[in-house]
Amino acid sequence: MSKKLDLEFVNLTKRYGDAVAVDGISHHFGSGTYACLLGPSGCGKSSTLRMIAGHETVSDGSILLSGRDISHLPPAKRGTAMMFQNYALFPHLNVLHNVAFSLRMRGVDADERKARAAEMLELVDMQPLSDRLPAQLSGGQQQRAALARALITKPDVLLLDEPLSALDPFLRVKMRVELRKLQRELGITFIHVTHGQDEALALADEIVVMNDAKIEQAGKTRAVFDAPKTAFVARFLGSHNVVSMPEGTLAIRSDALQVKAKDAAKLPGTITSIEYQGTHVALTAAIPGEQEVTALLSDKDFFENPKDVGEAIGLDWEAGAAHALAG
Incomplete structure:
Protein backbone atom coordinates (compact mmCIF):
# COMPACT_ATOMS: atom_id res chain seq x y z
CA MET A 1 0.00 0.00 0.00
CA ALA A 227 -21.66 29.08 -2.98
CA PRO A 228 -19.26 31.77 -1.76
CA LYS A 229 -19.74 32.34 1.96
CA THR A 230 -18.62 35.97 2.21
CA ALA A 231 -18.89 39.12 0.15
CA PHE A 232 -15.12 39.08 -0.36
CA VAL A 233 -15.12 35.58 -1.89
CA ALA A 234 -18.15 36.35 -4.06
CA ARG A 235 -16.52 39.49 -5.44
CA PHE A 236 -13.01 38.06 -5.76
CA LEU A 237 -14.08 34.98 -7.71
CA GLY A 238 -16.18 37.20 -9.94
CA SER A 239 -18.96 34.63 -10.13
CA HIS A 240 -21.54 36.52 -8.10
CA ASN A 241 -22.89 40.00 -7.55
CA VAL A 242 -23.16 41.20 -3.96
CA VAL A 243 -26.40 43.06 -3.34
CA SER A 244 -27.73 44.62 -0.13
CA MET A 245 -31.45 43.94 0.10
CA PRO A 246 -33.94 44.64 2.92
CA GLU A 247 -33.68 40.95 3.91
CA GLY A 248 -29.86 41.07 4.08
CA THR A 249 -26.77 40.77 1.89
CA LEU A 250 -27.19 38.40 -1.04
CA ALA A 251 -24.84 36.83 -3.56
CA ILE A 252 -26.49 36.43 -6.96
CA ARG A 253 -24.85 34.53 -9.79
CA SER A 254 -23.99 36.84 -12.67
CA ASP A 255 -25.09 34.30 -15.27
CA ALA A 256 -28.45 33.94 -13.51
CA LEU A 257 -29.40 37.62 -13.59
CA GLN A 258 -32.25 38.22 -16.03
CA VAL A 259 -32.91 41.51 -17.78
CA LYS A 260 -36.60 42.38 -17.88
CA ALA A 261 -38.91 45.34 -18.12
CA LYS A 262 -38.29 47.84 -15.30
CA ASP A 263 -41.64 47.24 -13.56
CA ALA A 264 -41.57 43.44 -13.85
CA ALA A 265 -38.49 42.59 -11.80
CA LYS A 266 -37.08 42.59 -8.27
CA LEU A 267 -34.63 45.44 -8.87
CA PRO A 268 -34.70 48.55 -11.07
CA GLY A 269 -31.44 49.48 -12.74
CA THR A 270 -29.78 51.75 -15.26
CA ILE A 271 -27.27 50.33 -17.72
CA THR A 272 -23.79 51.82 -17.21
CA SER A 273 -21.73 49.65 -19.57
CA ILE A 274 -22.07 46.90 -22.15
CA GLU A 275 -19.07 44.72 -23.01
CA TYR A 276 -19.12 42.17 -25.79
CA GLN A 277 -17.02 39.16 -24.75
CA GLY A 278 -17.56 36.75 -27.64
CA THR A 279 -19.83 33.99 -26.39
CA HIS A 280 -21.59 36.37 -24.01
CA VAL A 281 -22.21 40.02 -23.21
CA ALA A 282 -21.45 41.55 -19.80
CA LEU A 283 -24.12 44.13 -19.01
CA THR A 284 -23.43 46.28 -15.94
CA ALA A 285 -26.17 48.30 -14.29
CA ALA A 286 -26.41 50.75 -11.40
CA ILE A 287 -29.05 49.75 -8.84
CA PRO A 288 -30.41 51.48 -5.69
CA GLY A 289 -27.99 52.07 -2.84
CA GLU A 290 -25.04 53.14 -5.02
CA GLN A 291 -24.49 49.53 -6.02
CA GLU A 292 -23.62 47.95 -9.36
CA VAL A 293 -24.37 44.49 -10.69
CA THR A 294 -23.25 42.64 -13.80
CA ALA A 295 -25.42 40.24 -15.78
CA LEU A 296 -23.79 37.77 -18.16
CA LEU A 297 -26.12 37.27 -21.11
CA SER A 298 -25.58 34.91 -24.01
CA ASP A 299 -24.70 36.81 -27.18
CA LYS A 300 -27.84 35.34 -28.80
CA ASP A 301 -30.14 36.61 -26.03
CA PHE A 302 -28.57 40.06 -25.99
CA PHE A 303 -28.57 40.69 -29.73
CA GLU A 304 -32.14 39.41 -30.09
CA ASN A 305 -33.17 42.16 -27.65
CA PRO A 306 -30.29 44.70 -27.59
CA LYS A 307 -29.95 47.38 -24.93
CA ASP A 308 -28.13 50.73 -24.74
CA VAL A 309 -26.06 52.45 -22.07
CA GLY A 310 -28.35 54.72 -20.02
CA GLU A 311 -31.43 52.56 -20.58
CA ALA A 312 -33.67 51.78 -17.60
CA ILE A 313 -34.16 48.04 -17.04
CA GLY A 314 -35.37 45.55 -14.43
CA LEU A 315 -33.20 42.76 -13.00
CA ASP A 316 -34.58 39.48 -11.76
CA TRP A 317 -33.39 36.01 -10.74
CA GLU A 318 -34.70 32.61 -9.76
CA ALA A 319 -34.72 31.92 -6.03
CA GLY A 320 -32.01 29.25 -6.28
CA ALA A 321 -29.56 31.67 -7.92
CA ALA A 322 -29.14 33.77 -4.77
CA HIS A 323 -28.03 32.99 -1.22
CA ALA A 324 -27.37 34.95 1.94
CA LEU A 325 -23.79 35.89 2.81
CA ALA A 326 -22.04 35.82 6.16
CA GLY A 327 -20.37 39.17 5.55
Whole structure:
Protein backbone atom coordinates (compact mmCIF):
# COMPACT_ATOMS: atom_id res chain seq x y z
CA MET A 1 0.00 0.00 0.00
CA SER A 2 1.35 3.45 -0.94
CA LYS A 3 1.84 5.83 1.95
CA LYS A 4 -0.69 8.57 2.49
CA LEU A 5 0.93 11.92 1.69
CA ASP A 6 -1.52 14.35 3.25
CA LEU A 7 -0.34 17.93 3.86
CA GLU A 8 -1.73 19.85 6.81
CA PHE A 9 -1.40 23.33 8.32
CA VAL A 10 -1.96 23.55 12.07
CA ASN A 11 -2.38 27.14 13.31
CA LEU A 12 0.30 28.18 10.85
CA THR A 13 1.57 31.72 11.47
CA LYS A 14 4.18 33.96 9.87
CA ARG A 15 5.23 37.29 11.35
CA TYR A 16 7.68 39.84 10.00
CA GLY A 17 8.37 41.95 13.07
CA ASP A 18 4.99 43.34 14.12
CA ALA A 19 3.37 42.56 10.76
CA VAL A 20 1.38 39.32 10.53
CA ALA A 21 1.60 37.84 7.03
CA VAL A 22 -0.15 34.54 7.83
CA ASP A 23 -2.45 34.46 10.84
CA GLY A 24 -3.00 31.05 12.44
CA ILE A 25 -4.38 29.19 9.43
CA SER A 26 -5.35 25.51 9.57
CA HIS A 27 -6.18 23.36 6.56
CA HIS A 28 -5.86 19.77 5.38
CA PHE A 29 -4.92 18.80 1.79
CA GLY A 30 -5.62 15.22 0.75
CA SER A 31 -2.92 13.18 -0.97
CA GLY A 32 -2.72 13.71 -4.74
CA THR A 33 -4.72 16.96 -4.68
CA TYR A 34 -4.23 19.84 -7.10
CA ALA A 35 -4.88 22.82 -4.83
CA CYS A 36 -4.67 26.55 -5.51
CA LEU A 37 -3.98 29.19 -2.89
CA LEU A 38 -5.89 32.13 -4.30
CA GLY A 39 -6.11 35.73 -3.23
CA PRO A 40 -5.03 39.33 -3.86
CA SER A 41 -1.47 40.58 -3.47
CA GLY A 42 -0.41 40.71 0.18
CA CYS A 43 -2.99 38.20 1.44
CA GLY A 44 -0.35 35.72 2.68
CA LYS A 45 -0.48 33.05 -0.01
CA SER A 46 3.16 33.31 -1.15
CA SER A 47 4.43 33.43 2.44
CA THR A 48 2.43 30.25 3.09
CA LEU A 49 3.97 28.52 0.08
CA ARG A 50 7.48 29.56 1.09
CA MET A 51 6.93 28.22 4.61
CA ILE A 52 5.95 24.84 3.15
CA ALA A 53 9.13 24.87 1.06
CA GLY A 54 11.34 25.91 3.97
CA HIS A 55 12.33 29.21 2.37
CA GLU A 56 10.58 31.14 5.16
CA THR A 57 10.69 30.23 8.85
CA VAL A 58 7.49 29.31 10.67
CA SER A 59 6.71 31.79 13.47
CA ASP A 60 4.08 29.60 15.16
CA GLY A 61 2.11 26.45 14.39
CA SER A 62 3.26 23.60 12.21
CA ILE A 63 3.25 22.00 8.76
CA LEU A 64 2.66 18.26 8.66
CA LEU A 65 3.42 15.96 5.72
CA SER A 66 2.25 12.36 6.18
CA GLY A 67 1.80 13.22 9.86
CA ARG A 68 5.46 14.27 10.18
CA ASP A 69 6.22 17.81 11.33
CA ILE A 70 8.44 19.30 8.62
CA SER A 71 8.18 22.90 9.88
CA HIS A 72 11.81 23.25 10.90
CA LEU A 73 13.53 20.87 8.49
CA PRO A 74 15.85 22.20 5.77
CA PRO A 75 14.23 22.35 2.31
CA ALA A 76 16.06 19.27 0.98
CA LYS A 77 14.74 17.11 3.85
CA ARG A 78 11.05 17.96 3.53
CA GLY A 79 9.85 15.92 0.57
CA THR A 80 8.83 19.09 -1.26
CA ALA A 81 10.16 20.89 -4.34
CA MET A 82 9.43 24.42 -5.49
CA MET A 83 9.09 25.93 -8.93
CA PHE A 84 9.76 29.66 -8.70
CA GLN A 85 7.87 32.42 -10.50
CA ASN A 86 10.92 33.49 -12.50
CA TYR A 87 12.00 29.83 -13.09
CA ALA A 88 15.49 30.61 -11.64
CA LEU A 89 17.40 28.64 -14.28
CA PHE A 90 21.18 28.97 -14.25
CA PRO A 91 22.04 30.96 -17.41
CA HIS A 92 25.47 29.34 -17.89
CA LEU A 93 24.18 25.74 -17.73
CA ASN A 94 22.36 23.95 -20.53
CA VAL A 95 18.92 22.47 -19.93
CA LEU A 96 20.20 18.99 -19.04
CA HIS A 97 22.65 20.31 -16.46
CA ASN A 98 20.04 22.71 -15.02
CA VAL A 99 17.66 19.80 -14.49
CA ALA A 100 20.39 17.60 -13.00
CA PHE A 101 21.82 20.30 -10.72
CA SER A 102 20.09 19.27 -7.48
CA LEU A 103 21.25 15.66 -7.96
CA ARG A 104 24.80 16.93 -8.38
CA MET A 105 24.48 18.78 -5.07
CA ARG A 106 23.36 15.53 -3.46
CA GLY A 107 26.40 13.66 -4.74
CA VAL A 108 24.62 11.49 -7.31
CA ASP A 109 27.10 10.16 -9.89
CA ALA A 110 27.24 11.67 -13.36
CA ASP A 111 25.72 8.76 -15.31
CA GLU A 112 22.71 8.52 -13.02
CA ARG A 113 22.25 12.31 -13.04
CA LYS A 114 22.23 12.35 -16.82
CA ALA A 115 19.81 9.42 -17.09
CA ARG A 116 17.35 10.87 -14.56
CA ALA A 117 17.54 14.33 -16.12
CA ALA A 118 16.84 12.85 -19.57
CA GLU A 119 13.85 11.00 -18.09
CA MET A 120 12.43 14.21 -16.61
CA LEU A 121 12.97 16.11 -19.86
CA GLU A 122 11.11 13.43 -21.76
CA LEU A 123 8.23 13.75 -19.27
CA VAL A 124 7.88 17.46 -20.11
CA ASP A 125 8.61 17.07 -23.87
CA MET A 126 11.96 18.88 -23.67
CA GLN A 127 14.52 16.18 -24.45
CA PRO A 128 15.34 17.52 -27.97
CA LEU A 129 16.33 20.86 -26.37
CA SER A 130 18.57 19.42 -23.64
CA ASP A 131 21.73 21.08 -25.00
CA ARG A 132 20.29 24.61 -25.18
CA LEU A 133 20.99 27.42 -22.74
CA PRO A 134 18.01 29.09 -21.00
CA ALA A 135 18.43 32.24 -23.14
CA GLN A 136 17.79 30.09 -26.23
CA LEU A 137 14.40 28.92 -24.93
CA SER A 138 10.93 30.43 -25.17
CA GLY A 139 9.02 31.25 -21.99
CA GLY A 140 7.04 28.02 -22.20
CA GLN A 141 10.20 25.98 -22.76
CA GLN A 142 11.88 27.62 -19.77
CA GLN A 143 8.86 26.71 -17.68
CA ARG A 144 9.07 23.07 -18.75
CA ALA A 145 12.77 22.98 -17.90
CA ALA A 146 12.04 24.45 -14.47
CA LEU A 147 9.30 21.86 -13.93
CA ALA A 148 11.67 19.03 -14.82
CA ARG A 149 14.28 20.41 -12.42
CA ALA A 150 11.72 20.58 -9.59
CA LEU A 151 10.45 17.06 -10.24
CA ILE A 152 13.81 15.30 -10.52
CA THR A 153 14.08 14.91 -6.73
CA LYS A 154 10.78 12.94 -6.78
CA PRO A 155 8.98 15.22 -4.30
CA ASP A 156 5.83 14.24 -2.44
CA VAL A 157 4.52 17.79 -2.92
CA LEU A 158 5.29 20.19 -5.77
CA LEU A 159 4.98 23.89 -4.92
CA LEU A 160 4.31 26.36 -7.74
CA ASP A 161 4.63 30.11 -7.17
CA GLU A 162 2.54 31.89 -9.85
CA PRO A 163 4.17 29.70 -12.54
CA LEU A 164 2.11 31.06 -15.44
CA SER A 165 2.35 34.79 -14.75
CA ALA A 166 5.28 35.42 -17.13
CA LEU A 167 3.57 33.77 -20.12
CA ASP A 168 1.39 35.39 -22.78
CA PRO A 169 -2.36 34.64 -22.52
CA PHE A 170 -2.42 31.99 -25.28
CA LEU A 171 0.53 30.08 -23.83
CA ARG A 172 -0.85 30.45 -20.31
CA VAL A 173 -3.97 28.51 -21.30
CA LYS A 174 -1.89 25.85 -23.07
CA MET A 175 0.38 25.41 -20.05
CA ARG A 176 -2.64 25.12 -17.73
CA VAL A 177 -3.66 22.03 -19.66
CA GLU A 178 -0.15 20.61 -19.49
CA LEU A 179 0.21 21.24 -15.76
CA ARG A 180 -3.08 19.49 -15.01
CA LYS A 181 -2.16 16.55 -17.23
CA LEU A 182 1.25 16.24 -15.56
CA GLN A 183 -0.25 16.31 -12.07
CA ARG A 184 -2.66 13.54 -12.95
CA GLU A 185 0.11 11.42 -14.46
CA LEU A 186 2.37 11.82 -11.43
CA GLY A 187 -0.38 11.54 -8.83
CA ILE A 188 1.41 13.84 -6.39
CA THR A 189 0.07 16.88 -4.56
CA PHE A 190 0.46 20.23 -6.34
CA ILE A 191 0.08 23.45 -4.30
CA HIS A 192 -0.19 26.33 -6.74
CA VAL A 193 -0.24 30.02 -5.76
CA THR A 194 -2.09 32.43 -8.03
CA HIS A 195 -4.14 35.62 -7.95
CA GLY A 196 -5.90 34.57 -11.19
CA GLN A 197 -9.42 33.30 -10.67
CA ASP A 198 -9.66 31.68 -14.11
CA GLU A 199 -6.37 29.88 -13.53
CA ALA A 200 -7.50 28.47 -10.18
CA LEU A 201 -10.88 27.37 -11.50
CA ALA A 202 -9.32 25.64 -14.51
CA LEU A 203 -6.65 23.77 -12.56
CA ALA A 204 -7.68 23.03 -9.02
CA ASP A 205 -9.53 20.20 -7.32
CA GLU A 206 -9.84 22.56 -4.38
CA ILE A 207 -9.16 26.21 -3.75
CA VAL A 208 -8.14 28.05 -0.61
CA VAL A 209 -9.18 31.70 -0.84
CA MET A 210 -7.01 33.91 1.38
CA ASN A 211 -7.65 37.47 2.51
CA ASP A 212 -5.80 39.61 5.02
CA ALA A 213 -3.53 36.76 6.26
CA LYS A 214 -6.41 34.35 6.90
CA ILE A 215 -8.32 31.67 5.01
CA GLU A 216 -11.59 33.27 3.93
CA GLN A 217 -13.04 30.07 2.44
CA ALA A 218 -11.70 26.68 1.33
CA GLY A 219 -13.21 23.64 -0.31
CA LYS A 220 -13.83 21.83 -3.56
CA THR A 221 -13.49 24.30 -6.41
CA ARG A 222 -17.01 24.02 -7.76
CA ALA A 223 -18.55 24.20 -4.28
CA VAL A 224 -16.71 27.45 -3.47
CA PHE A 225 -17.54 28.94 -6.88
CA ASP A 226 -21.22 28.03 -6.60
CA ALA A 227 -21.66 29.08 -2.98
CA PRO A 228 -19.26 31.77 -1.76
CA LYS A 229 -19.74 32.34 1.96
CA THR A 230 -18.62 35.97 2.21
CA ALA A 231 -18.89 39.12 0.15
CA PHE A 232 -15.12 39.08 -0.36
CA VAL A 233 -15.12 35.58 -1.89
CA ALA A 234 -18.15 36.35 -4.06
CA ARG A 235 -16.52 39.49 -5.44
CA PHE A 236 -13.01 38.06 -5.76
CA LEU A 237 -14.08 34.98 -7.71
CA GLY A 238 -16.18 37.20 -9.94
CA SER A 239 -18.96 34.63 -10.13
CA HIS A 240 -21.54 36.52 -8.10
CA ASN A 241 -22.89 40.00 -7.55
CA VAL A 242 -23.16 41.20 -3.96
CA VAL A 243 -26.40 43.06 -3.34
CA SER A 244 -27.73 44.62 -0.13
CA MET A 245 -31.45 43.94 0.10
CA PRO A 246 -33.94 44.64 2.92
CA GLU A 247 -33.68 40.95 3.91
CA GLY A 248 -29.86 41.07 4.08
CA THR A 249 -26.77 40.77 1.89
CA LEU A 250 -27.19 38.40 -1.04
CA ALA A 251 -24.84 36.83 -3.56
CA ILE A 252 -26.49 36.43 -6.96
CA ARG A 253 -24.85 34.53 -9.79
CA SER A 254 -23.99 36.84 -12.67
CA ASP A 255 -25.09 34.30 -15.27
CA ALA A 256 -28.45 33.94 -13.51
CA LEU A 257 -29.40 37.62 -13.59
CA GLN A 258 -32.25 38.22 -16.03
CA VAL A 259 -32.91 41.51 -17.78
CA LYS A 260 -36.60 42.38 -17.88
CA ALA A 261 -38.91 45.34 -18.12
CA LYS A 262 -38.29 47.84 -15.30
CA ASP A 263 -41.64 47.24 -13.56
CA ALA A 264 -41.57 43.44 -13.85
CA ALA A 265 -38.49 42.59 -11.80
CA LYS A 266 -37.08 42.59 -8.27
CA LEU A 267 -34.63 45.44 -8.87
CA PRO A 268 -34.70 48.55 -11.07
CA GLY A 269 -31.44 49.48 -12.74
CA THR A 270 -29.78 51.75 -15.26
CA ILE A 271 -27.27 50.33 -17.72
CA THR A 272 -23.79 51.82 -17.21
CA SER A 273 -21.73 49.65 -19.57
CA ILE A 274 -22.07 46.90 -22.15
CA GLU A 275 -19.07 44.72 -23.01
CA TYR A 276 -19.12 42.17 -25.79
CA GLN A 277 -17.02 39.16 -24.75
CA GLY A 278 -17.56 36.75 -27.64
CA THR A 279 -19.83 33.99 -26.39
CA HIS A 280 -21.59 36.37 -24.01
CA VAL A 281 -22.21 40.02 -23.21
CA ALA A 282 -21.45 41.55 -19.80
CA LEU A 283 -24.12 44.13 -19.01
CA THR A 284 -23.43 46.28 -15.94
CA ALA A 285 -26.17 48.30 -14.29
CA ALA A 286 -26.41 50.75 -11.40
CA ILE A 287 -29.05 49.75 -8.84
CA PRO A 288 -30.41 51.48 -5.69
CA GLY A 289 -27.99 52.07 -2.84
CA GLU A 290 -25.04 53.14 -5.02
CA GLN A 291 -24.49 49.53 -6.02
CA GLU A 292 -23.62 47.95 -9.36
CA VAL A 293 -24.37 44.49 -10.69
CA THR A 294 -23.25 42.64 -13.80
CA ALA A 295 -25.42 40.24 -15.78
CA LEU A 296 -23.79 37.77 -18.16
CA LEU A 297 -26.12 37.27 -21.11
CA SER A 298 -25.58 34.91 -24.01
CA ASP A 299 -24.70 36.81 -27.18
CA LYS A 300 -27.84 35.34 -28.80
CA ASP A 301 -30.14 36.61 -26.03
CA PHE A 302 -28.57 40.06 -25.99
CA PHE A 303 -28.57 40.69 -29.73
CA GLU A 304 -32.14 39.41 -30.09
CA ASN A 305 -33.17 42.16 -27.65
CA PRO A 306 -30.29 44.70 -27.59
CA LYS A 307 -29.95 47.38 -24.93
CA ASP A 308 -28.13 50.73 -24.74
CA VAL A 309 -26.06 52.45 -22.07
CA GLY A 310 -28.35 54.72 -20.02
CA GLU A 311 -31.43 52.56 -20.58
CA ALA A 312 -33.67 51.78 -17.60
CA ILE A 313 -34.16 48.04 -17.04
CA GLY A 314 -35.37 45.55 -14.43
CA LEU A 315 -33.20 42.76 -13.00
CA ASP A 316 -34.58 39.48 -11.76
CA TRP A 317 -33.39 36.01 -10.74
CA GLU A 318 -34.70 32.61 -9.76
CA ALA A 319 -34.72 31.92 -6.03
CA GLY A 320 -32.01 29.25 -6.28
CA ALA A 321 -29.56 31.67 -7.92
CA ALA A 322 -29.14 33.77 -4.77
CA HIS A 323 -28.03 32.99 -1.22
CA ALA A 324 -27.37 34.95 1.94
CA LEU A 325 -23.79 35.89 2.81
CA ALA A 326 -22.04 35.82 6.16
CA GLY A 327 -20.37 39.17 5.55
